[in-house]
Amino acid sequence: MLSGASGQTPFWVYANQYGSVPRDGNFGLAKAGLYKIYNPNNPRTFQWIGGVEAVGSYGRKYDNLFVSDAYLGAKVGAVEILAGQKSMIAGLTDTLMSSGSLAVSGNARPIPRIQIAIPEYLPLYITDGLLAIKASYSDGYLGSSRINYGSVRQVDRTYFHQKTLYLRFGKNIDRWKGYLGFNHQVIWGGEKDIMPLYNMPGSKAYWYMATGKTFEHRKVGNHFGTIDLGGEWKGKKWEYFVYRQNIYETGSLFRVINLKDGLNGLRIRKSGKTGAESSRLDVRSLLIEVVVTESQQNGSPAGGLAIYEKGNYYNHYIYRNGWSYKGQGMGTPLAPAAGITRSDLPRNTGEFTNNNRFLAFHTGVEAIWHHTLIRFKGTYSRNSGTFLSPFEDVKQQLSLALSAEKSFKKLRGVSIYSTISSDIGRLYSNSSGILVGLRKNGFLD
Numbered sequence: 001m002l003s004g005a006s007g008q009t010p011f012w013v014y015a016n017q018y019g020s021v022p023r024d025g026n027f028g029l030a031k032a033g034l035y036k037i038y039n040p041n042n043p044r045t046f047q048w049i050g051g052v053e054a055v056g057s058y059g060r061k062y063d064n065l066f067v068s069d070a071y072l073g074a075k076v077g078a079v080e081i082l083a084g085q086k087s088m089i090a091g092l093t094d095t096l097m098s099s100g101s102l103a104v105s106g107n108a109r110p111i112p113r114i115q116i117a118i119p120e121y122l123p124l125y126i127t128d129g130l131l132a133i134k135a136s137y138s139d140g141y142l143g144s145s146r147i148n149y150g151s152v153r154q155v156d157r158t159y160f161h162q163k164t165l166y167l168r169f170g171k172n173i174d175r176w177k178g179y180l181g182f183n184h185q186v187i188w189g190g191e192k193d194i195m196p197l198y199n200m201p202g203s204k205a206y207w208y209m210a211t212g213k214t215f216e217h218r219k220v221g222n223h224f225g226t227i228d229l230g231g232e233w234k235g236k237k238w239e240y241f242v243y244r245q246n247i248y249e250t251g252s253l254f255r256v257i258n259l260k261d262g263l264n265g266l267r268i269r270k271s272g273k274t275g276a277e278s279s280r281l282d283v284r285s286l287l288i289e290v291v292v293t294e295s296q297q298n299g300s301p302a303g304g305l306a307i308y309e310k311g312n313y314y315n316h317y318i319y320r321n322g323w324s325y326k327g328q329g330m331g332t333p334l335a336p337a338a339g340i341t342r343s344d345l346p347r348n349t350g351e352f353t354n355n356n357r358f359l360a361f362h363t364g365v366e367a368i369w370h371h372t373l374i375r376f377k378g379t380y381s382r383n384s385g386t387f388l389s390p391f392e393d394v395k396q397q398l399s400l401a402l403s404a405e406k407s408f409k410k411l412r413g414v415s416i417y418s419t420i421s422s423d424i425g426r427l428y429s430n431s432s433g434i435l436v437g438l439r440k441n442g443f444l445d
Helices: 202-211
Strands: 002-005 027-036 046-059 063-076 079-085 112-123 131-146 154-169 176-188 222-234 238-249 262-270 282-292 358-369 372-385 390-407 414-425 431-440
Touching (some): 176 202
Antiparallel strands (some): 002 027, 002 431, 027 046, 358 372, 372 390
């Protein structure tokens, strides 16, 4: 693909792209991947998967070449073991047009990890299939991190821990389904160097981190996650999916901080095939989301400790890298790295993001018109900075993207796509751009 912009790359071109899209506006980008997937029609108990994807870009400021996906996995029955770095998100949401899950959105590069999981909902036969479960447990490696508070200024190794558990109420064939679950993520590592007084070995630090136990009036690591609720109804012509992600952060794992902050979403989607078969305008899917992170107040701090009374989402008082990997935020892209926002906005050198307090309205639309797939994303946000780096006044921001993609039989499955995008407001530098590219999916021939 080729991109040209009047300033930095507009928000909805680079956000939630697994760290693959440069932010310098004008660039060329190529991706090539090879994947082995599970065969759903294969009755064998054992199957394996694998994937590798390389990303290369050329821009006016820098060039970049890296491997994005690189993993191997095997499934025995319903249980999967996976090793490597694989594109993943966490939380109930629309995976295609969402503004991004709050905890792990697909905004940063995939993290190298080892994971054991039940990746698809598994009906529990003792409930006659009315209750199904999916879950995961993984540990990954993030690399070094600068330290804000501790006996050292940097640690060489930090790690990423994740566990998820989701329940589905209702059989797969039922029109009504309900969803309940949580995800728990932790950035941790270097405790023995950061706090030499306690001489905490890695095994002890892991236990306190993974269980969320408090050690000397604080949590080990930077904890962040969501408790999710969802409901789905499938009609003859339309499907409706409503979801809520409620935030919890360090110190509040078993105490809800508040009910104000979170992600609320509604997706309405046409049932049946979604191919580009219509010559008329045919709206296939509509998404509306409201994201709130303005409060960050804990009404019932654990043990009365003041350290838990106020949050600082996506930042951490020990790890200066905050909730990020390779310089990209792992959570919602609406809380950007400080270097992305306008240079005249306040920022603190100890914080990863200088804007984690916002109210955002997001919408996405997918339609077919003249055998062309059309997608629109639009986000309006009111941004207040952070508690440590508050903005003087609310900074309004509007980010838009309109894309079109058309495949041609004569080109053997190759499609041509283009995106027009723009940022208008006071959070990012005003910029408009256009992107064009070619895409080839399926088997090579």
